[in-house]
Amino acid sequence: MNHHDAEITDVVVVLDCRDQMAVQESVAQCKSMGMEVADINAEEGVIEGSIESARVPDLKKVPGVSYIRSIFTYIADYPTSDPRDKDGVDEVPDDED
Numbered sequence: 001m002n003h004h005d006a007e008i009t010d011v012v013v014v015l016d017c018r019d020q021m022a023v024q025e026s027v028a029q030c031k032s033m034g035m036e037v038a039d040i041n042a043e044e045g046v047i048e049g050s051i052e053s054a055r056v057p058d059l060k061k062v063p064g065v066s067y068i069r070s071i072f073t074y075i076a077d078y079p080t081s082d083p084r085d086k087d088g089v090d091e092v093p094d095d096e097d
Contacts (some may be wrong), residue, residue, distance in 0.1 A: 007053040009073045011035070015045035016066040023047075026064045033058050 013035075015026055023042040030047060031037060037049040051059065059068050 002077050003033075004077065005074060006076045008050050008076050009053045009056050010050050010071040011048070011059065012055060012069045012071060013047040013049075013059060014067040014069070015047070015064045015066055017064050018043060018045045022064055026062055029062045030059060033062070035059065 002008050013026075013030060015023060017023065017026075023040065023045060027037060027040055027047055030051075033051070034055050035047075035049045035051040036049060039048040040046075041048075052089070053073055056068060057071060059065060
């Protein structure tokens with residue numbers, strides 16, 4: 001059975017600032033929009049992470065963001081114990097003889 005809990009995009013967010021405080025403010029705003037941050041390079045003004053694909057355009061509204069590169073998009077199927085799971089327990093079909 002095919003499950004689709006979320007469509008996720010791995011992104012690289014390039015900032016127009018390299019000031020440590022400004023970078024941290026941009027990171028906080030990206031996180032508040034649902035981005036899971038994997039790496040921060042404050043010296044280069046770059047944030048790497050993942051976010052629901054539909055939210056990628058929202059990242060462009062974060063002050064200090066000059067460019068967003070979508071690297072890879074995929075479908076996530078979370079386990080039933082995960083709060084992000086949307087389709088619940090897998091149904092097991094009855095075996096027919």
